[in-house]
Amino acid sequence: MSIPELEEMARKCRVEICKMTHRAQAGHPGGSLSEIDILCALYGSRLRARPDDPNWEDRDRFILSKGHASPGMYAVLAEMGFITHEDLKSYRVKGGVCQGHVDMKWCPGVDFSAGSLGMGLSFGMGCAVAARIDGSDRNAYVMVGDGEIQEGSIWEAAMAAAHHELGNLKLFIDCNGIQNDDFCEAQMRMFDIPAKWNSFGWAVKVIDGHNMEEIVRSLEWMDSITDKPAVVVAKTVKGKGVSFMENNPAFHGAAPSDEQLQLALSELGVKA
Amino acid sequence: MAATRDGYGDALLALADNPKVVVLEADLGKSTKSLHFRKAHPERTVSCGIGEQNMLLVGAGLASSGYIPFASTFAIFTERAFEQMRNGVARPNLPVHLCGSHGGTHTGTDGSSAQSIEDLAIYRTLPNVVVMHPCDDVSTKALTMQLPELGKPSYMRTARNKTPVLYDGKEDQIEIGKGVTICSGEDVAIIACGVLVHEAMDAAESLRSEGINATVIDMHTIKPLDTDLIDSVAQNCGAIVTAEDHSIIGGLGGAVAEYLVSSNPVPMEKIGVPDRFGESAGSEEMLEMMGLKSHHICEAAKRAIARKA
Numbered sequence: 001m002s003i004p005e006l007e008e009m010a011r012k013c014r015v016e017i018c019k020m021t022h023r024a025q026a027g028h029p030g031g032s033l034s035e036i037d038i039l040c041a042l043y044g045s046r047l048r049a050r051p052d053d054p055n056w057e058d059r060d061r062f063i064l065s066k067g068h069a070s071p072g073m074y075a076v077l078a079e080m081g082f083i084t085h086e087d088l089k090s091y092r093v094k095g096g097v098c099q100g101h102v103d104m105k106w107c108p109g110v111d112f113s114a115g116s117l118g119m120g121l122s123f124g125m126g127c128a129v130a131a132r133i134d135g136s137d138r139n140a141y142v143m144v145g146d147g148e149i150q151e152g153s154i155w156e157a158a159m160a161a162a163h164h165e166l167g168n169l170k171l172f173i174d175c176n177g178i179q180n181d182d183f184c185e186a187q188m189r190m191f192d193i194p195a196k197w198n199s200f201g202w203a204v205k206v207i208d209g210h211n212m213e214e215i216v217r218s219l220e221w222m223d224s225i226t227d228k229p230a231v232v233v234a235k236t237v238k239g240k241g242v243s244f245m246e247n248n249p250a251f252h253g254a255a256p257s258d259e260q261l262q263l264a265l266s267e268l269g270v271k272a
Numbered sequence: 273m274a275a276t277r278d279g280y281g282d283a284l285l286a287l288a289d290n291p292k293v294v295v296l297e298a299d300l301g302k303s304t305k306s307l308h309f310r311k312a313h314p315e316r317t318v319s320c321g322i323g324e325q326n327m328l329l330v331g332a333g334l335a336s337s338g339y340i341p342f343a344s345t346f347a348i349f350t351e352r353a354f355e356q357m358r359n360g361v362a363r364p365n366l367p368v369h370l371c372g373s374h375g376g377t378h379t380g381t382d383g384s385s386a387q388s389i390e391d392l393a394i395y396r397t398l399p400n401v402v403v404m405h406p407c408d409d410v411s412t413k414a415l416t417m418q419l420p421e422l423g424k425p426s427y428m429r430t431a432r433n434k435t436p437v438l439y440d441g442k443e444d445q446i447e448i449g450k451g452v453t454i455c456s457g458e459d460v461a462i463i464a465c466g467v468l469v470h471e472a473m474d475a476a477e478s479l480r481s482e483g484i485n486a487t488v489i490d491m492h493t494i495k496p497l498d499t500d501l502i503d504s505v506a507q508n509c510g511a512i513v514t515a516e517d518h519s520i521i522g523g524l525g526g527a528v529a530e531y532l533v534s535s536n537p538v539p540m541e542k543i544g545v546p547d548r549f550g551e552s553a554g555s556e557e558m559l560e561m562m563g564l565k566s567h568h569i570c571e572a573a574k575r576a577i578a579r580k581a
């Protein structure tokens with residue numbers, strides 16, 4: 001997909017994120033809106049996967065470790081044809097494929113059952129090791145939140161993946177500066193995040209996580225790294241695209257009201 | 273209606289007069305309700321970021337230095353620090369008080385990853401650890417207020433959603449380790465904890481209309497178990513039903529069954545989450561789906577009564 005096409009896909013996904021959380025009156029719009037440009041770029045321009053055969057063994061894996069940001073992933077899966085737009089209405093509804101947190105047992109195209117932060121990178125490492133043993137050139141891509149990297153298990157995986165020189169393991173950190181209760185700066189300062197990953201033996205690149213061209217270029221860069229794991233540290237804005245959600249900790253885990261939805265949709269270019 | 277987690281938050285604030293009380297958070301203070309303490313006493317609140325394992329052992333260090341730490345996160349995420357709780361807290365018998373909010377399937381649409389259904393079972397296996405699961409905000413507050421005097425570690429599960437208030441003005445009925453008899457009948461005893469205490473009361477009500485008289489017990493402390501009370505209801509009623517929003521394996525039902533088989537066995541039925549994970553659905557939908565509603569309790573009561581010799 002071209003850059004304008006990816007941007008249009010991201011806009012449509014933003015609309016769905018707002019609608020899904022509004023319909024459920026629950027869920028996590030903030031972190032879904034901050035990750036969505038990267039997810040669209042990955043699925044639309046890079047990820048080796050078959051919507052009509054989601055369990056194809058030699059697919060690239062995508063692991064949304066920050067599994068609360070599921071509306072973003074569901075919206076992308078619907079755009080790509082893994083699930084239908086009708087399925088999006090099942091978000092947080094009894095029996096629906098769109099469970100509160102992404103779940104590989106429930107939703108086609110989901111490779112990891114998330115919900116506990118700090119687990120996806122280790123899981124991704126397992127997928128990367130399996131690909132290596134299989135002699136396959138498939139990759140494992142993982143997305144974590146910036147709050148999430150406070151979990152100790154992330155650093156166990158970071159050290160192990162570098163030790164094993166897993167060039168097929170690729171990580172995105174959605175650095176939106178906000179976690180559950182407050183800004184990361186107030187909850188747990190992380191100081192120099194790129195330097196930390198660098199010192200753990202990873203290839204590191206810092207990008208603007210809302211600039212589609214930069215994101216696509218960073219995906220190409222990631223795939224060019226084959227001798228060690230690579231991480232893209234994406235500077236993002238939590239709630240990006242909806243003015244009253246942007247950089248607002250209140251919209252980590254709160255749904256828009258009826259009026260807020262209308263405002264959000266008009267800002268996202270939906271005609272009333 | 274009020275949420276038990278609010279009772280916990282109120283209690284922490286009320287305990288702040290004790291200068292040894294400190295609060296530990298793992299980025300869920302808004303949810304577990306420790307945030308009120310944090311706002312009033314930032315100097316005695318330690319943010320551990322999203323790092324539950326670190327939080328438990330920071331608590332152990334504080335306790336070993338004479339402080340009384342209260343640490344909280346979702347019930348499910350306390351489990352990540354289970355080994356820290358076991359070897360770092362329970363083994364040296366350090367008074368760290370752990371609270372797991374959002375326990376059980378009643379938590380709702382967050383789905384299976386957030387619905388802890390095993391916390392009571394696993395913490396119950398740890399020597400020295402007191403395990404509680406109160407049913408309303410008043411008793412949650414009353415139990416929490418007693419913890420500084422306990423002198424050993426504890427785990428308390430609170431719930432996300434609101435439940436009826438039962439003990440308004442009756443705080444003095446609440447004592448760690450002592451079950452509360454809510455109503456008395458001689459046909460069957462329903463021993464419940466947490467959210468299911470209210471379902472048990474509804475069940476007793478409808479059983480009464482069918483001429484069956486049930487005792488209802490709020491067993492807010494699962495360990496140490498009030499075995500005197502179990503002895504007396506086993507004797508008086510001759511049939512027992514346990515009810516909990518927790519796995520059928522190892523929780524309140526497990527505890528009561530373990531005691532009964534080696535003391536005074538009577539027919540017993542267990543209401544709990546069958547051996548499966550939950551899923552996304554509303555609180556009431558979850559209780560129905562998992563077989564935890566009052567009508568399920570009624571059926572279990574009749575089964576237990578039918579098994580009397």
Ligand SMILES: Cc1ncc(C[n+]2csc(CCOP(=O)(O)OP(=O)(O)O)c2C)c(N)n1
Binds near residue numbers: 349
């Ligand atoms: C182990 C664990 N602890 C706590 C939580 C509760 N929780 C859900 S989202 C969240 C904040 C996540 O912040 P971040 O990783 O920055 O995500 P984002 O800002 O992208 O939404 C927390 C603490 C969890 N899901 N898992």
Ligand SMILES: [Mg+2]
Binds near residue numbers: 145147174175176179
């Ligand atoms: Mg964040």
